[in-house]
Amino acid sequence: MRISIFPLTGAMLYPGLRLPLHIFEPRYRAMVSDSLARDRQIGMIQPQRAEEGAPLYAVGCLGHIAEVEASPDGRYNILLEGVARFRIRRELTVQTPFRQVEADIIPDVDLEALSAIERALFEREAKAFADRHGYRVDWEEVTRLDDVALINGVAQIAPFDAASKQALLEADGLHARCDLLVQLMQFFGARDSDDGAATLQ
Structure with a gap:
């Protein structure tokens, strides 16, 4: 599937859990606007280095925008709910200011209770x-x-x-x-x- 991604070091999301985010950069405000107009989904993933355009780690988590609050100046406060982990196949060449990838969903396995x-x-x-x-x-x-x-x-x-x-x-x-x-x-x-x-x- 095609996923719009939000690369952010240390901001982890897991299926079934929630992550509050304050969106203020113009490119990520555009990403949230685009997501709200389509499927309300974005992918959280870590960059491998703290620099612009750095390579991404292979695995992230797809999130659904469960709650959103828009400010008059265009910023957003969103609550992202984890849907499923994904593994990147390739990064796409896009015209949008935010990055997009083609990825496979990783099915959850081994969710049996701990001993x-x-x-x-x-x-x-x-x-x-x-x-x-x-x-x-x-x-x-x-x-x-x-x-x-x-x-x-x-x-x-x-x-x-x-x-x-x-x-x-x-x-x-x-x-x-x-x-x-x-x-x-x-x-x-x-x-x-x-x-x-x-x-x-």
Whole structure:
């Protein structure tokens, strides 16, 4: 399928989750206007480098504009709801100010619930990571989340480097993503919280 894309480092989206975005650049305002006139869909994906026209990572997430608020000056506040991951086939040559790609939808696999041992290990590592870095978490609320919402939700907001966040998005299945999250929390949790050099790149 043809997807209009919004390349943004660190802004991850997962199927079933939501991502609020403030759209102010003219090219992305044009993208949102175009999307609202068509299918209300845009693709979130990370660039490989922080520079104009940088190559894109191979996998992103298609989002549906669930809510939109337009400002008089042309800016938008939108709430993007994740639909499905996609894998880029090729970037298209287009006349629009925003980039577009041809991509294949990646079907969700392995969404079976975590085992009690997997869930307990994940929650233990998450608590240790949060304590180490001073994050305040409502753990009672966490225990009410189903496995998919918990693992994908943490993967979406985790404060890891871009390559690590990309690896989480590309992980196929809930069990693989959970395992990788545990490894990343152990790796980054072992570093001092002010150590900006921690990276898996």
